[in-house]
Amino acid sequence: MSTTQVIFLITAGVTLVAAVMTVSVRKMMHAALWLVLALMGVAVLFALLQTSFFAVVQVLVYIGAIAILIIFSVMLTRRIVQEQQRPMTRFWWLAALLALIVFVGLVVTLSGWQGFYPAQQAVNSHPEDIAALGLALVDPVGYVIPFEVASLLLMAALVGAVFIAIDRKGGRR
Amino acid sequence: MSFWADPYRFLLEWLRSLLMGLGLPADWAQVVLFIVGAFALGTSALLLVIFLIWLERKIVGRIQDRLGPNRVGPWGIFQTIADIGKIFTKEFITPNGVDWFLYNLAPVLSVGAVLMLWAVIPLTMTLYGVNLNVAVLYIIAVGELGEMAVILAGWGSNNKYAVLAAFRAVAQLISYEVPLIVTLLVPVMFAGSMGLNDVVQAQSIWFVFLMPVVALIFFIVSIAEIGRAPFDLVEAESELVSGFNIEYSGLKFGFFYVADFLHAFTIALLFATLFLGGWRGPGVVQYPLLGFLYLMVKTSIVYFVVILLRASLPRFRIDQMMNLNWKLLTPLAMIMLILTALLDKLLPASMPAIRVAGMLAMNFIVLLALNQILKLVESRNPRPVVASVVRPVARPPQIQSVQNETGTSS
Numbered sequence: 225m226s227t228t229q230v231i232f233l234i235t236a237g238v239t240l241v242a243a244v245m246t247v248s249v250r251k252m253m254h255a256a257l258w259l260v261l262a263l264m265g266v267a268v269l270f271a272l273l274q275t276s277f278f279a280v281v282q283v284l285v286y287i288g289a290i291a292i293l294i295i296f297s298v299m300l301t302r303r304i305v306q307e308q309q310r311p312m313t314r315f316w317w318l319a320a321l322l323a324l325i326v327f328v329g330l331v332v333t334l335s336g337w338q339g340f341y342p343a344q345q346a347v348n349s350h351p352e353d354i355a356a357l358g359l360a361l362v363d364p365v366g367y368v369i370p371f372e373v374a375s376l377l378l379m380a381a382l383v384g385a386v387f388i389a390i391d392r393k394g395g396r397r
Numbered sequence: 398m399s400f401w402a403d404p405y406r407f408l409l410e411w412l413r414s415l416l417m418g419l420g421l422p423a424d425w426a427q428v429v430l431f432i433v434g435a436f437a438l439g440t441s442a443l444l445l446v447i448f449l450i451w452l453e454r455k456i457v458g459r460i461q462d463r464l465g466p467n468r469v470g471p472w473g474i475f476q477t478i479a480d481i482g483k484i485f486t487k488e489f490i491t492p493n494g495v496d497w498f499l500y501n502l503a504p505v506l507s508v509g510a511v512l513m514l515w516a517v518i519p520l521t522m523t524l525y526g527v528n529l530n531v532a533v534l535y536i537i538a539v540g541e542l543g544e545m546a547v548i549l550a551g552w553g554s555n556n557k558y559a560v561l562a563a564f565r566a567v568a569q570l571i572s573y574e575v576p577l578i579v580t581l582l583v584p585v586m587f588a589g590s591m592g593l594n595d596v597v598q599a600q601s602i603w604f605v606f607l608m609p610v611v612a613l614i615f616f617i618v619s620i621a622e623i624g625r626a627p628f629d630l631v632e633a634e635s636e637l638v639s640g641f642n643i644e645y646s647g648l649k650f651g652f653f654y655v656a657d658f659l660h661a662f663t664i665a666l667l668f669a670t671l672f673l674g675g676w677r678g679p680g681v682v683q684y685p686l687l688g689f690l691y692l693m694v695k696t697s698i699v700y701f702v703v704i705l706l707r708a709s710l711p712r713f714r715i716d717q718m719m720n721l722n723w724k725l726l727t728p729l730a731m732i733m734l735i736l737t738a739l740l741d742k743l744l745p746a747s748m749p750a751i752r753v754a755g756m757l758a759m760n761f762i763v764l765l766a767l768n769q770i771l772k773l774v775e776s777r778n779p780r781p782v783v784a785s786v787v788r789p790v791a792r793p794p795q796i797q798s799v800q801n802e803t804g805t806s807s
Binding site: 228251260283284287288296354 | 424425427428498499529530534537539542544545548549552591
C-alpha cells in the first residue's frame with residue numbers, strides 16, 4: 225500500500241467520523257467544530273489530489289469564513305447552546321430507514337449506468353493552472369456571465385446588510 | 398556539490414540515501430523526510446522565540462529607560478530560559494465550568510497557526526518547507542486558523558471577559574483581513590505568481606521601491622492582524638483584564654505568549670519576503686546559504702520597527718481602530734491596487750529606472766492627495782476635546798512662596 229493510500233484512508237475516516245459527529249453531538253458549538261474538522265478533511269483530500277489551489281480555497285472559504293460565521297451565530301444565540309435536549313426525535317429510525325431506502329434505490333438505479341464504474345483516468349499533468357481558471361472566469365465565451373451575476377448577488381447582499389444596519393432616525397450611533 | 402555551498406540539499410540527499418539504504422521504499426522515505434523537516438523547522442522557530450523574548454524585553458526596557466533583564470547570564474540572555482524552567486514546573490490549572498477540549502485545544506492551535514506560516518516562507522533559494530504555488534492564499538487561510546484559536550480560547554474559558562475579548566478580537570481580525578488581502582494582491586500581480594519563492598525571484602527591484610504605500614499599508618495591517626500594540630485590543634490588559642487568555646496559566650498561557658512573539662517575527666519575515674527581496678543579495682547564486690543571512694538582516698530591521706512601534710504608541714480605541722481600517726486603509730488599498738495595475742501597464746517594463754521613478758511619483762502623489770483629504774476632513778469635523786479644563790493644583794504654601802520668589806527674581 226502506498227503512502228498516498230494510507231493518508232487517504234486516514235483522512236477519509238476522520239472526515240466521515242467528523243461528519244457523523246457534526247449531526248449527532250448535543251452542544252451546537254461542538255457540532256460547528258466537528259464541521260470544521262470535516263471540511264478540513266476535504267481540504268486534505270484536495271491536497272492529496274495535488275490541487276493545492278482548491279485545498280487552500282476550501283480552508284479559506286469554508287473553514288475561515290463559514291466556520292467563523294457559524295460559531296458567531298451559535299455564540300450569539302445562547303439559549304440554543306445551552307439546550308441539553310436530545311438532538312434526535314423519536315422517529316429517527318424512520319428517517320434512517322427512508323434514507324437507506326433512497327440510497328439503495330439510487331445505487332441500484334445508477335449501477336446500470338456505465339459512468340458508475342469509473343475507469344482510471346490519466347490526471348492532467350498541469351492540474352492547477354490557476355491562470356487558465358482566472359481567464360475562464362472572465363472569458364466572454366467562458367463563465368463571465370455567471371461570475372458577474374454572482375458578484376451582483378454579493379453586492380445586493382452587501383447593500384441589504386447596510387440597509388438593515390443603518391440608523392434611519394438620524395440619531396448619533 | 399560541496400557541503401558549504403548548500404548544506405540543506407546535502408543533508409537532504411544524505412538522509413534520503415541513508416533511509417533508502419535501510420530498505421525503506423522511496424515514497425516512505427519521502428514521508429519521513431517531510432516529517433523530519435517539519436520537526437526541524439518548527440523546533441528551530443520555537444527556539445528562536447527564546448531569543449526573541451529576551452531581545453524584545455531588552456529593547457523595550459532601553460526605550461523605557463530601564464535596563465531590562467540583566468541577572469541571568471551575560472546581558473541577562475538566559476533570563477528566558479530560566480522563565481521557561483519556571484513555567485514548565487507550574488501546575489496545570491483547569492478552571493471549573495470550562496469546555497475541557499476547546500480550552501486545551503486553543504493554545505495549541507494558536508501556536509500551530511503561526512508555525513504553519515513558516516512552511517511556505519523561502520528561507521534561502523533552496524531551503525523552504527514547500528514551494529506552494531498558492532502560498533499567498535495559504536497565508537490568509539492559516540491566519541483564519543489563528544482567529545479560530547482566539548474564539549475557542551474566549552468561548553471555551555467560560556468567562557464573560559474572555560468572550561468579550563474574543564468578540565473584539567474577531568471583529569478586529571476579520572476587518573483587517575480585507576486590506577491585508579488587497580495589499581497582498583499587488584506583489585502577486587507584479588510577480589505573476591502566488592508562490593512566495595516566485596515573488597522573491599521576481600524582485601530584481603525590491604517591491605518596496607515599486608509600491609511603498611502598499612508596503613506601508615501591509616505593515617500596519619499585519620501588525621493589527623497579529624494583535625500587537627498599538628492594536629492590542631485583543632488583550633487590552635487595562636480594560637479586559639488580559640482578554641481572551643484570562644483563564645489560562647502556566648504552560649497554556651505560555652503557548653499564547655510564544656505565539657504572540659513568534660507571530661511578530663513571522664510578519665517581519667513575511668514583509669521582508671514580499672517587499673524587501675527576501676533572500677536576494679550579492680552572491681546568493683553560488684552560496685544559497687548567504688540568502689538566509691540577508692533575509693535575517695532584513696527581517697531584523699523590520700522586527701526592530703515593530704518593537705519600536707509597540708514601545709512608543711498608545712493603544713487605539715476600538716472605534717478609532719475600526720475607522721482607521723474601514724475609512725482609510727481599505728479604500729486606500731483598493732485605490733492603490735487599481736492605480737498600480739494601470740500604471741504598470743503604461744510604463745515600459747524594459748526600462749527599470751523609468752518604471753521605478755513613475756511608481757514612486759505615483760505613490761508620492763497619492764500620499765500628498767491623502768494628506769490634503771485628511772486635512773479637509775479634519776477641518777470639517779474638528780476633533781472634540783475630551784480633556785477637562787486645566788484646574789489649579791493645590792500646593793503646600795511654602796513651595797508656593799518659593800515659586801513666587803523665584804518668579805519675581807527671574
